[in-house]
Amino acid sequence: MxxxxxxxxxxxxxxxxxxxxxxxxxxxxxxxxxxxxxxxxxxxxxxxxxxxxxxxxxxxxxxxxxxxxxxxxxxxxxxxxxxxxxxxxxxxxxxxxxxxxxxxxxxxxxxxxxxxxxxxxxxxxxxxxxxxxxxxxxxxxxxxMPKRLVKKEFERNNDLTYLAWRFGVSEASMGYRINELGLN
CATH class of the missing domain: 1.10.10.2910 (Arc Repressor Mutant, subunit A)
Structure with missing residues (x-):
């Protein structure tokens, strides 16, 4: 399909x-x-x-x-x-x-x-x-880093190092994603 x-x-x-x-x-x-x-x-x-x-x-x-x-x-x-x-x-x-x-x-x-x-x-x-x-x-x-899940986790803890670890990505990738989603 x-x-x-x-x-x-x-x-x-x-x-x-x-x-x-x-x-x-x-x-x-x-x-x-x-x-x-x-x-x-x-x-x-x-x-x-x-x-x-x-x-x-x-x-x-x-x-x-x-x-x-x-x-x-x-x-x-x-x-x-x-x-x-x-x-x-x-x-x-x-x-x-x-x-x-x-x-x-x-x-x-x-x-x-x-x-x-x-x-x-x-x-x-x-x-x-x-x-x-x-x-x-x-x-x-x-x-x-699905949009919905990043937003949810960001509300709990917005520490970049934590979020990168939580999603299994580099800090650079997470930083870019946070900016892209307008969460900073």
């Missing part, structure tokens, strides 16, 4: 998926997979979806991860040398590619460290590959 978001992306592949659409998609995924506890476990989610995850040793040290889809065979590789929080973000990022860019077609995305830190496009930048990296990053942030 193709969602409204997927239909829009199929018809207009160069359209940037907005933040609200990504938040709605992530909420739907979390709800449908009963994954609303903190911290969200992207490995468990991937396993429920039949996506295989493997630690890998890449010949290029700047590579963080990749996703490959061939029919029903979907695999995510993460750099075995990365920290646990980096691996969690990489897996969530690759799941973003799965849900936003690979639902209706085979393909792959290979992501280096630069892609995982990309939060927005440079002025005037419309290239599809960079747009998709920004979208996957927004998806990863929404998946690992």
């Amino acid at each position: 193709v969602s409204v978001l997927q239909e829009e992306l199929i018809q207009n592949p160069n359209t940037m998926v907005n933040k609200a659409e990504i938040e709605r998609k992530v909420d739907e995924i979390l709800r449908n997979n009963e994954a609303n506890s903190i911290p969200v476990d992207p490995v468990t989610l991937a396993n429920r979806l039949g996506i295989k995850i493997h630690n890998a040793e890449f010949s290029d040290g700047s590579l963080s991860g990749m996703i490959s889809k061939r029919g029903d065979n979907i695999m995510i590789l993460v750099n075995r040398q990365d920290s646990d929080t980096r691996k969690r973000f990489t897996i969530a990022h690759e799941l973003g590619h799965h849900f936003l860019h690979l639902m209706e077609e085979d393909g792959e995305f290979v992501d280096d460290t630069m892609n995982l830190f990309r939060q927005q496009l440079p002025d005037g930048e419309q290239r599809s590959s960079k747009r998709k990296e920004v979208e996957a990053n927004k998806f990863a942030a929404a998946l690992l």
